[in-house]
Amino acid sequence: MRLHELATVVRSKNAGPFLVTIDLFFPDQASFDAVQRSGVLEIGSIAALYDIPAEDVVGSFWEPRALGAKVTIRKRPSVNDLFCGDLFGSHQHIPLAYAEIDS
Amino acid sequence: MEAYLCELLYSFSVRALAFVNHIPPAPDVERSIERALEWGVDYIVAQGTGSDWGPYWLGSGEQPAADVARNTRPYLRAALENEIPFLLSLGIAGADVHLDQSLAALDRMCSDEGWSLRIGVVRTEVSPDSLAALVQGGRPVVRAQDSDELSEYLEAESARTLKCCVHLVGPEPLEHLLRDDSLDGVVVGRALDIALFMAPAMHHGLSRAVAGHLGKLLECAGFALDPGDSAQPVWGEADENGVEIRSPNPSYRVSVKSLASHSFYERADPAKEDNPGGTLDLSGCEYVDTPLGIRVTGARWIDAPYTVLVEGAELAGYRSIVMMGVREPALLAQRETWIQGMRADVAAAERFAGRRFDIGIRQYGDSGGGEIGFVLDVVAETQQLANDLAYFAFIRLFVGPYPGRKTTAGNVAVPFMPLVIPTGPVYRFGAYHLVPLERPDELCRVSVLELPGGAT
Numbered sequence: 001m002r003l004h005e006l007a008t009v010v011r012s013k014n015a016g017p018f019l020v021t022i023d024l025f026f027p028d029q030a031s032f033d034a035v036q037r038s039g040v041l042e043i044g045s046i047a048a049l050y051d052i053p054a055e056d057v058v059g060s061f062w063e064p065r066a067l068g069a070k071v072t073i074r075k076r077p078s079v080n081d082l083f084c085g086d087l088f089g090s091h092q093h094i095p096l097a098y099a100e101i102d103s
Numbered sequence: 104m105e106a107y108l109c110e111l112l113y114s115f116s117v118r119a120l121a122f123v124n125h126i127p128p129a130p131d132v133e134r135s136i137e138r139a140l141e142w143g144v145d146y147i148v149a150q151g152t153g154s155d156w157g158p159y160w161l162g163s164g165e166q167p168a169a170d171v172a173r174n175t176r177p178y179l180r181a182a183l184e185n186e187i188p189f190l191l192s193l194g195i196a197g198a199d200v201h202l203d204q205s206l207a208a209l210d211r212m213c214s215d216e217g218w219s220l221r222i223g224v225v226r227t228e229v230s231p232d233s234l235a236a237l238v239q240g241g242r243p244v245v246r247a248q249d250s251d252e253l254s255e256y257l258e259a260e261s262a263r264t265l266k267c268c269v270h271l272v273g274p275e276p277l278e279h280l281l282r283d284d285s286l287d288g289v290v291v292g293r294a295l296d297i298a299l300f301m302a303p304a305m306h307h308g309l310s311r312a313v314a315g316h317l318g319k320l321l322e323c324a325g326f327a328l329d330p331g332d333s334a335q336p337v338w339g340e341a342d343e344n345g346v347e348i349r350s351p352n353p354s355y356r357v358s359v360k361s362l363a364s365h366s367f368y369e370r371a372d373p374a375k376e377d378n379p380g381g382t383l384d385l386s387g388c389e390y391v392d393t394p395l396g397i398r399v400t401g402a403r404w405i406d407a408p409y410t411v412l413v414e415g416a417e418l419a420g421y422r423s424i425v426m427m428g429v430r431e432p433a434l435l436a437q438r439e440t441w442i443q444g445m446r447a448d449v450a451a452a453e454r455f456a457g458r459r460f461d462i463g464i465r466q467y468g469d470s471g472g473g474e475i476g477f478v479l480d481v482v483a484e485t486q487q488l489a490n491d492l493a494y495f496a497f498i499r500l501f502v503g504p505y506p507g508r509k510t511t512a513g514n515v516a517v518p519f520m521p522l523v524i525p526t527g528p529v530y531r532f533g534a535y536h537l538v539p540l541e542r543p544d545e546l547c548r549v550s551v552l553e554l555p556g557g558a559t
């Protein structure tokens with residue numbers, strides 16, 4: 001199953017000009033737990049999904065009270081890059097949204 | 104007025120009604136304001152600065168279209184009619200030019216409405232030369248994000264090449280103005296969003312932890328509700344232990360989930376945030392239902408050196424673009440060599456030798472057999488050069504032969520004439536650094552303004 005089929009929200013946005021943060025919100029405890037168990041937000045997994053070095057994965061967080069999770073990565077190209085194609089960072093969710101989750 | 108002041112002095116709670124002033128309020132906002140007034144409102148706050156739209160606005164002096172007067176009218180009216188002090192941050196990028204545009208709009212509104220306002224004004228633009236002087240004087244100005252695109256420490260030379268810069272002022276200069284009873288409100292340019300809420304809370308003796316938490320919960324107004332919508336206001340009451348949040352519009356709920364989700368937005372870390380003078384830590388927060396909302400306790404403030412974020416825009420060049428569509432499969436199959444051919448022709452052209460420019464090609468579309476949209480994107484040291492390069496590059500792309508070509512009357516579809524579209528200056532963040540301050544008001548300029556017709 002793809003992550004986006006388990007989550008109600010998969011969104012990305014800049015967190016400052018040099019970081020992109022991707023938020024996930026789940027409809028119920030079961031989907032939250034399944035995705036947390038899958039390890040998809042671990043550094044190695046994110047680095048592979050986004051084809052970035054591990055050092056560019058800044059951190060991930062799980063918030064049970066919001067049934068939400070977040071991963072933050074270095075934004076390349078950044079807002080300072082002349083040919084950045086996504087100045088808001090609002091369309092960087094695809095690799096994570098299409099990640100396979102074993103449920 | 105005296106009875107109201109007594110109530111404030113003897114109650115240790117501060118009630119704020121929050122809006123976002125660059126967003127038009129919902130059409131039924133007056134009804135929401137009435138509901139909030141029934142609960143009691145001590146301050147009306149509307150923040151309106153931010154850098155998520157990037158450095159263009161700071162560098163150019165423009166604002167994305169926003170009618171701040173029309174947006175603020177309903178709640179400024181409520182503030183004046185009910186003698187409630189207000190705090191506004193104005194102008195998106197929030198430099199003097201943006202603040203002045205917004206003040207001019209408020210001035211016209213005051214004339215139209217027959218209002219007289221006496222406001223404290225806090226200007227937070229910092230000149231490149233004074234920033235350079237701070238650096239040269241030994242102030243360590245470290246980058247605010249750990250990015251290799253920012254110098255670890257800002258250098259004086261880099262500061263001098265900035266076009267415009269601002270700092271995110273903390274709550275203290277705003278709180279100082281709240282002590283002046285002759286003022287109807289406080290208006291500031293670029294500011295720390297939560298400072299607008301911390302100032303009134305601290306003015307009434309609440310801790311930085313609670314004051315900061317009030318700010319975190321209210322800074323985006325109705326975005327923290329379910330459904331999230333910054334056009335809706337949010338009401339918050341802070342006391343020495345925590346904050347209660349309520350939605351004045353029954354169609355929008357406040358829930359534990361909506362509040363916790365809001366803390367995620369545009370934040371690298373949902374729980375910890377560095378601010379001037381301390382880190383606000385929300386990781387230990389507890390949520391409890393109340394009859395009309397949700398109460399949140401448990402915010403912590405961990406003291407740290409007093410540093411403010413400085414955002415500085417520098418000019419990167421001037422841009423011109425050309426938009427083109429290609430359906431021809433034979434060309435799509437070799438588009439990389441087609442583009443490389445154009446680059447080689449530009450590199451070989453004597454007329455551009457020694458000039459500074461960059462050429463990009465952006466591609467939109469599904470290469471699996473459909474059409475691709477190409478945007479030729481030229482950034483050069485002058486607008487004229489960007490235009491000239493764009494025409495030259497377009498001609499190479501349009502008429503340049505490629506192996507197997509049958510479409511000898513033109514390689515692409517062009518939707519616009521003129522086909523070279525100058526988009527103007529391009530800016531980047533030349534500074535995104537933290538400046539340690541000797542006093543919270545070290546970099547700001549404070550004055551009093553009477554509207555309509557006042558001069559600073």
